Amino acid sequence: xxxxxxxxxxxxxxxxxxxxxxxxxxxxxxxxxxxxxxxxxxxxxxxxxxxxxxxxxxxxxxxxxxxxxxxxxxxxxxxxxxxxxxxxxxxxxxxxxxxxxxxxxxxxxxx
Amino acid sequence: xxxxxxxxxxxxxxxxxxxxxxxxxxxxxxxxxxxxxxxxxxxxxxxxxxxxxxxxxxxxxxxxxxxxxxxxxxxxxxxxxxxxxxxxxxxxxxxxxxxxxxxxxxxxxxxxxxx
Numbered sequence: 001x002x003x004x005x006x007x008x009x010x011x012x013x014x015x016x017x018x019x020x021x022x023x024x025x026x027x028x029x030x031x032x033x034x035x036x037x038x039x040x041x042x043x044x045x046x047x048x049x050x051x052x053x054x055x056x057x058x059x060x061x062x063x064x065x066x067x068x069x070x071x072x073x074x075x076x077x078x079x080x081x082x083x084x085x086x087x088x089x090x091x092x093x094x095x096x097x098x099x100x101x102x103x104x105x106x107x108x109x110x111x
Numbered sequence: 112x113x114x115x116x117x118x119x120x121x122x123x124x125x126x127x128x129x130x131x132x133x134x135x136x137x138x139x140x141x142x143x144x145x146x147x148x149x150x151x152x153x154x155x156x157x158x159x160x161x162x163x164x165x166x167x168x169x170x171x172x173x174x175x176x177x178x179x180x181x182x183x184x185x186x187x188x189x190x191x192x193x194x195x196x197x198x199x200x201x202x203x204x205x206x207x208x209x210x211x212x213x214x215x216x217x218x219x220x221x222x223x224x225x226x
Contacts, residue, residue, distance in 0.1 A: 092210070101153070
């Protein structure tokens with residue numbers, strides 16, 4: 001299965017600290033996306049990194065991709081209470097196959 | 112744009128009853144996805160459509176589940192008869208294509224409780 005595995009399953013940090021979430025996958029991809037889900041809401045796209053990219057930034061978000069290790073990480077710097085949510089990686093395969101989502105990391109940022 | 116619209120937002124029904132979930136994708140998007148989310152199994156892709164045609168329904172758990180997309184602006188997911196193990200949050204998402212390069216836009220979900 002292409003399904004990703006996020007690590008850790010749950011993370012609790014203090015406001016202002018950095019949060020790092022990891023995602024590992026099994027087969028080749030052409031891109032990897034990260035999504036956020038607030039409690040009781042649908043998933044929202046955060047960032048996409050292509051397989052030929054190693055790092056990408058968007059505001060306080062930094063994503064890395066290591067295709068040799070089949071892994072990606074999402075770093076949220078200077079976290080805020082509003083960052084409390086679940087974060088999912090989603091793998092984009094070849095051709096017209098749809099995204100495959102991981103099980104997510106639950107992030108709690110304590111004010 | 113109103114985003115992906117789902118109805119109802121909450122549904123409570125009794126075992127054996129028919130349940131119909133509805134979805135209106137974002138205008139201009141030609142791909143639509145139905146997901147089920149539970150604590151145990153995470154986010155599962157049930158079925159997806161491209162240009163109103165079902166492409167892959169291998170994720171549909173049982174014959175009790177069926178989905179239709181009669182036109183580009185409407186899709187339904189039906190469970191008949193419903194069972195308690197169907198309790199979950201069901202999401203509809205749309206995108207501009209089925210490719211994994213396309214960002215998916217999710218609706219707010221329908222929380223289904225089968226008693």
